[in-house]
Amino acid sequence: MRIEHDDRVRTAAPAPTHVLVVGASASGLTTVEALRRKGYGGAITVLGDEASPPYDRPPLSKQILAGDWEPDRATLRTQDVLSALEARFVLGDRADSLDLATRTVRTRSGRVLEADTIVVATGVRARTLPGQEDLVGVHVLRTLDDSLALRKDLLAASRLVVVGEGVLGSEIAATARKLGLDVTLTGPLAAPMAQQVGPLVSGMLAELHTEQGVRLRLGSAVAGLTAEAGRVTGVALGTGEVLPADVVVVAIGAIPATDWLADSGLELDNGVVCDSWCRAGEGVYAVGDVARWHHEHLGGLVRLENRTNATEQAMAVAAGILGEERPYRPVPYFWTDQYDAKLQVHGFLPVGAEVDVVEGELTARRFVVRYRVDGRVTGVLGWNMPKQARLRRQEVVDALGTAPAPTH
Structure with a gap:
């Protein structure tokens, strides 16, 4: 793809008659809302692989997991508000392929969806450890169903091991302590969120978690999971130590959900590669966690996994679709609450x-x-x-x- 560098607003083609948003995520929903706010009156279809209407993900590791919120409180908009958008929501069906030439998406169930403009908002999927899918008691946390399933298991357990010392793993450890579990946090780095915030602040987070009763087994790689009769019993470290567990959460990062685009002709490299205007190809944009775009102030490709970027980038993409294209050059922002x-x-x-x-x-x-x-x-x-x-x-x-x- 040719990357252009120009601070001026670009002159774009006329507005499309039909926009297809693939991904009923926060970024996908915000794209739809921004299009309508700007007066777009054409057809909009939103395809989502989950049966649930769009919901917010940050509460999944905190309020939902802790039981402080009922699940429907994470829903981003009421049904009345969604209806007022006059968009067609196709939920519970996964995108299977994209024909770039005709801008046609085929779904797992056999649907064929065509549009003038396609917005890829499929997000990411959780990384897993080898063999974890075959074991009872091992979880990832990416979806609302993941959060509810994990909470159910935690309420019946006493010992939790969290594999992964990043933001998500640290939040889950804090929430589990609130629920009264014996919690161990493990990962290869020296302190919680060391890669995200550096040694000074991560050292303080280590002190905080220790004060709250979390056992830190950091600085060692995870060798695998131990099990008995098909149920997880612990986490084996590279040192030979085994951390006993009734429940294990694997929070070792995420992979952009681009497998359905493998034969599309789009450039895929740790996400959907885009230019400065978040365009991945003719009539195709990417937004949110799945988008890896050229940030002109940084001079290279950037992919951000945070809630704020999902919203801001979606608004930029909606403006671009309607001919108000400007390079997307945000100052990233994220937050985390722990204790x-x-x-x-x-x-x-x-x-x-x-x-x-x-x-x-x-x-x-x-x-x-x-x-x-x-x-x-x-x-x-x-x-x-x-x-x-x-x-x-x-x-x-x-x-x-x-x-x-x-x-x-």
Whole structure:
């Protein structure tokens, strides 16, 4: 694909008569809503592989898993609001293939859906460990059904091992402790979220989890799962240690859901590769976790797995479909809640960045830290200081506007 670099609004073709959104996700729904807000009156079809209407994913590892929310509270819109969009929702049917020349999607059930413009919003699927599908008591957490199934097992268990020390694994460990389980968190890195926030903050997260009673078995690779009579009994580490478990959650990252596009002719490389305007091909866009697009301020391809990007990128894609195309150049943002700690991250936090405290105190666990590479700000992180972190975001905006920033 030819990548163009131009800050000006591009002149696009006339608005399509039919837009097909593949993926009834937050990014897919936001694309539909943004099109309607901008006055698009053509036909819209939304194809989703889950039977549930679009719902929010961040609560799955927290409020839904803890039982603080009923499942329907995670639903993004009521049925009346969805009906008012005048879009056709085809749920419970998975996309199977895309014919790029005719812009035709065939589904697992045999449906044939054609459109002038297609938006790929299929997200990601959870990575798994070899053999885990054959064992009772082993879970991943990606969908609402995953969360409800895991909660059911946790309520009947006493020992949980979480494999994966990233954001999701850390959140699940915190929620399980709230439910009273004996929790062990394991993974190859030295501390929870070490890859996402660096050694200073991840070290503080390690202290927090330890104080809350989580056993940390970090810094060792997982060799596999142990089982008896088809049910998981523990997690074997590369050191030879076995962590006993009634339930195991595997939270070792995600893979872009692009298998159905293998023969489409689109460029696939850790996601659907797009230009600066999130276009993957003629009449085809990608949005959300599955999209890997050219970020002009970073000078390379970026794929973000967070809720904020799902919304912002969807609005940019909707504008592009209607001829208001501008390069999509966001300042990334994500958050995580664990126990009483609320972390907000603006920008990029590269491994090896210089970190300094610019607001608050580390000892009070209420602070903002700034991340810099070669003296230039790349990101800020707030721990229980959301307002101050948001204000410091401007430093990231200013830096991104002047030079490419390093990525993870």
